Amino acid sequence: MTKMSKKWTDKEDMLPTQLNIWVENKESFENYYQQQYQFDMHKDFVEKREAKKHNINSHSQRMRNKIKYNHLPENIIAINKRKIVKIDFWMNIWTEINGIRPAIIYKANSLKYGEDVTVLPITSYKDGEVKAVDHLDVELPRSEENWLTNNSLIKIRQLTSVSKKRIKIHKKNDRVQIMWEIKDETIRRKINSHILKMFWLDALWW
Numbered sequence: 266m267t268k269m270s271k272k273w274t275d276k277e278d279m280l281p282t283q284l285n286i287w288v289e290n291k292e293s294f295e296n297y298y299q300q301q302y303q304f305d306m307h308k309d310f311v312e313k314r315e316a317k318k319h320n321i322n323s324h325s326q327r328m329r330n331k332i333k334y335n336h337l338p339e340n341i342i343a344i345n346k347r348k349i350v351k352i353d354f355w356m357n358i359w360t361e362i363n364g365i366r367p368a369i370i371y372k373a374n375s376l377k378y379g380e381d382v383t384v385l386p387i388t389s390y391k392d393g394e395v396k397a398v399d400h401l402d403v404e405l406p407r408s409e410e411n412w413l414t415n416n417s418l419i420k421i422r423q424l425t426s427v428s429k430k431r432i433k434i435h436k437k438n439d440r441v442q443i444m445w446e447i448k449d450e451t452i453r454r455k456i457n458s459h460i461l462k463m464f465w466l467d468a469l470w471w
Contacts, residue, residue, distance in 0.1 A: 279305040317364045319356060327356045334430045344382065344432075346370050347453070349411065349444040351433040352384060362386040362423045365433065367444055369419060369456075383426045385456070389415035401459045403452060411445035419452075421459040 357363030372383035
């Protein structure tokens with residue numbers, strides 16, 4: 266068992282929890298599936314209601330969204346690299362990126378059996394806000410062109426591949442909302458340079 270801090274192992278901070286999952290046929294009410302789970306839940310997880318934080322509400326919503334996204338039809342949309350789109354990263358574990366946020370398409374794949382894209386998440390910060398900056402972060406200033414509400418950081422260390430089903434689609438026209446495109450040569454060179462530092466790879470194809 267992984268060693269955890271005392272805060273998360275004190276018995277008085279843990280609540281006994283029972284989770285029942287029951288799936289039935291709407292017409293016949295026939296029981297399709299039923300399973301019961303028992304585990305301990307930290308009381309902060311139940312009491313807190315902060316957005317984007319780990320709590321019973323956010324994780325319940327995550328489960329509903331995950332079921333919904335997995336039932337979406339195959340999304341073989343053509344999308345080019347360097348575009349900025351909104352992606353639902355869901356809830357994180359520890360320092361992973363989370364929430365619905367802009368991300369840069371670093372590598373796109375339009376093949377039928379490659380419905381994933383490699384992306385660089387973007388996180389924003391307000392004027393005067395103190396934000397921990399990683400030495401691999403690349404600054405992306407807010408402008409009227411890129412639709413960003415605040416100055417932002419491109420999180421190079423959070424480079425990851427995600428399903429295209431995570432990309433947010435306009436409800437009105439079922440199309441991907443392209444927020445902007447990274448055309449600035451200086452920013453593109455910084456991205457390449459920082460990825461090179463992180464992986465020691467030749468990223469000149471970007």
